[in-house]
Amino acid sequence: MSAAVLSGKELSAAIRAETAERAAALTAAGTEPRLAVVVATADESSAWYVRSIAKAAGKAGITCDIVDLGATASPESIRARLAELSADERVHGIILQTPLPAGASLQELAGAIAFEKDVDGANPVSLGRLAAGLPAFAPATAEAVVRVLEHHTIELTGRHVAVVGRSMVVGKPVAHLLLNANATVTVCHSRTRELAAVTSAADVVVAAVGRAGMVTADHVAPGAVVIDVGTNPTEDGGLAGDVDADSVSGKAGALTPVPGGVGPVTTALLLSHTVRAAGG
Amino acid sequence: MSAAVLSGKELSAAIRAETAERAAALTAAGTEPRLAVVVATADESSAWYVRSIAKAAGKAGITCDIVDLGATASPESIRARLAELSADERVHGIILQTPLPAGASLQELAGAIAFEKDVDGANPVSLGRLAAGLPAFAPATAEAVVRVLEHHTIELTGRHVAVVGRSMVVGKPVAHLLLNANATVTVCHSRTRELAAVTSAADVVVAAVGRAGMVTADHVAPGAVVIDVGTNPTEDGGLAGDVDADSVSGKAGALTPVPGGVGPVTTALLLSHTVRAAGG
Numbered sequence: 001m002s003a004a005v006l007s008g009k010e011l012s013a014a015i016r017a018e019t020a021e022r023a024a025a026l027t028a029a030g031t032e033p034r035l036a037v038v039v040a041t042a043d044e045s046s047a048w049y050v051r052s053i054a055k056a057a058g059k060a061g062i063t064c065d066i067v068d069l070g071a072t073a074s075p076e077s078i079r080a081r082l083a084e085l086s087a088d089e090r091v092h093g094i095i096l097q098t099p100l101p102a103g104a105s106l107q108e109l110a111g112a113i114a115f116e117k118d119v120d121g122a123n124p125v126s127l128g129r130l131a132a133g134l135p136a137f138a139p140a141t142a143e144a145v146v147r148v149l150e151h152h153t154i155e156l157t158g159r160h161v162a163v164v165g166r167s168m169v170v171g172k173p174v175a176h177l178l179l180n181a182n183a184t185v186t187v188c189h190s191r192t193r194e195l196a197a198v199t200s201a202a203d204v205v206v207a208a209v210g211r212a213g214m215v216t217a218d219h220v221a222p223g224a225v226v227i228d229v230g231t232n233p234t235e236d237g238g239l240a241g242d243v244d245a246d247s248v249s250g251k252a253g254a255l256t257p258v259p260g261g262v263g264p265v266t267t268a269l270l271l272s273h274t275v276r277a278a279g280g
Numbered sequence: 281m282s283a284a285v286l287s288g289k290e291l292s293a294a295i296r297a298e299t300a301e302r303a304a305a306l307t308a309a310g311t312e313p314r315l316a317v318v319v320a321t322a323d324e325s326s327a328w329y330v331r332s333i334a335k336a337a338g339k340a341g342i343t344c345d346i347v348d349l350g351a352t353a354s355p356e357s358i359r360a361r362l363a364e365l366s367a368d369e370r371v372h373g374i375i376l377q378t379p380l381p382a383g384a385s386l387q388e389l390a391g392a393i394a395f396e397k398d399v400d401g402a403n404p405v406s407l408g409r410l411a412a413g414l415p416a417f418a419p420a421t422a423e424a425v426v427r428v429l430e431h432h433t434i435e436l437t438g439r440h441v442a443v444v445g446r447s448m449v450v451g452k453p454v455a456h457l458l459l460n461a462n463a464t465v466t467v468c469h470s471r472t473r474e475l476a477a478v479t480s481a482a483d484v485v486v487a488a489v490g491r492a493g494m495v496t497a498d499h500v501a502p503g504a505v506v507i508d509v510g511t512n513p514t515e516d517g518g519l520a521g522d523v524d525a526d527s528v529s530g531k532a533g534a535l536t537p538v539p540g541g542v543g544p545v546t547t548a549l550l551l552s553h554t555v556r557a558a559g560g
Contacts, residue, residue, distance in 0.1 A: 107412035107413070107414060108414065111414075123408070124405070124408030124409045124411065124412040124414060125404070125405050125408050126408065127407070127408040127411050127412070128403070128404030128405050128406065128407040128408030128409070128411075129404045129408070131404065131407050131408075131411075131448065131452050132387035132404040132407070132448050133387070134387060134388065134391075134404060157471055158471045158472060158473040159473070160472075160473075160478065166459050168411065168412050172411050172456070172459075175455075175467070176452070179446050179452075179467055179469070182469075182471040184466065184467070184468050184469070184471075184472040184473070184478060185466065185467050186464065186465065186466040186467075187455070187459055187464070187465050187466075188464050189459070189462075189464070191437055191438045191462040191464075192438060192440075192464040193438040193439070193440075193464070198440065198464060201481065
């Protein structure tokens with residue numbers, strides 16, 4: 001028995017098609033949807049990711065401005081630029097790309113992104129509003145997890161979901177989205193004792209730790225659904241998930257692939273959020 | 281065997297004494313710490329609670345303004361008054377008392393409380409900042425849970441805590457505070473399947489459901505620590521916890537009493553937050 005493959009490609013294509021339609025309608029009505037990606041790093045995989053967003057935005061009819069402040073930008077200058085973009089009526093979505101220069105904190109700086117334009121849910125305000133059930137954008141990766149589950153009609157109400165990882169980018173926001181979907185949610189992390197026992201009690205395991213192959217068959221109950229959020233670069237230039245797929249797929253009921261699972265849905269949601277922020 | 285009693289009285293007295301000292305120092309330096317409690321209800325138990333805060337504030341040397349807008353106040357007028365108090369330099373802490381008039385939402389209105397003055401952590405921004413590890417006030421009840429555990433030297437790192445209840449006032453913020461303290465956290469709620477099995481897997485159970493006696497011995501592991509956040513009014517004018525103490529105390533290792541557990545610490549923390557907000 002091999003676990004069912006929970007692909008994100010079909011869902012991603014559907015979100016992109018809908019986004020392109022809404023972008024075209026907005027543009028026809030005189031509003032050109034525009035996303036600003038603020039970069040302050042010379043990191044190569046970041047540059048690759050930003051180019052892939054810009055390309056996807058272009059295909060969807062969204063203008064993407066890459067605002068490169070250089071790898072030595074000060075926190076103050078980054079904050080000032082975010083505030084400027086927040087006030088700029090032509091800009092609808094703002095992303096602050098990581099990594100950031102030493103001394104700069106994503107959460108502190110993201111507070112300068114107007115929450116209405118915070119299409120990757122980086123401003124702590126967005127998390128607070130999500131938790132309160134108020135309108136806000138979730139981090140695209142966290143939302144992608146829930147959207148993939150829903151797309152594959154995996155019931156969440158009353159089900160026990162273990163989230164491995166407690167970051168502000170995935171673990172914490174996905175916990176709130178899952179609670180909003182009426183799941184019982186356990187958040188595990190590096191200090192969790194007997195991790196395998198805790199995650200094996202769950203119907204669904206979300207792996208968001210950023211360590212290749214960390215989640216193995218020992219961590220999942222027979223038949224469980226496993227969502228792999230990991231995008232760890234491999235030596236040969238590829239991507240490895242947080243889940244050891246060879247080990248897990250013989251035991252789990254279903255598993256998202258890496259690449260081709262949560263990743264493409266994340267990018268599609270960033271664009272979808274931008275169009276919504278533009279009023280589409 | 282009967283569970284150890286985790287009293288909040290000693291801790292509450294210590295926080296109050298420290299708060300009174302800081303309030304006196306602030307007043308001597310020319311800053312009179314001031315708390316505004318905004319009320320828009322004719323509810324009797326709310327009025328009782330507000331009087332008890334005002335009395336405790338007075339004892340601590342904190343001026344407490346009860347701003348009664350009446351039970352028919354519109355959401356707009358409540359929001360306007362909160363914004364006015366947020367801008368008033370003489371006011372250091374602001375609480376919006378519940379219940380609110382029909383059509384008014386605590387989370388939406390609390391967005392108008394400046395987070396620096398949000399001494400009961402009602403603004404969703406405060407929750408987001410707590411989750412991000414940025415300075416913010418937690419809801420006093422949620423913080424009281426963690427302070428009681430710490431006061432009784434109950435280790436949290438790596439321990440599994442089940443929180444029953446997912447409100448913005450207790451369940452969600454206490455989950456973040458417990459994660460910050462390196463606990464593994466499970467949030468359960470009304471839709472959780474097999475609640476007793478889930479909570480019985482935890483080292484610590486936090487009951488915050490608002491239903492008298494809901495948590496019984498079936499819900500707790502032998503020797504577990506149980507924190508009772510419930511303050512359900514009884515017919516004879518007393519208070520009943522969410523935990524059925526008679527049932528649980530024969531099985532749990534330790535249990536907070538109601539009254540005298542989390543409650544007095546909550547009030548003390550509200551005052552402590554106000555003095556901190558005033559710079560003390």
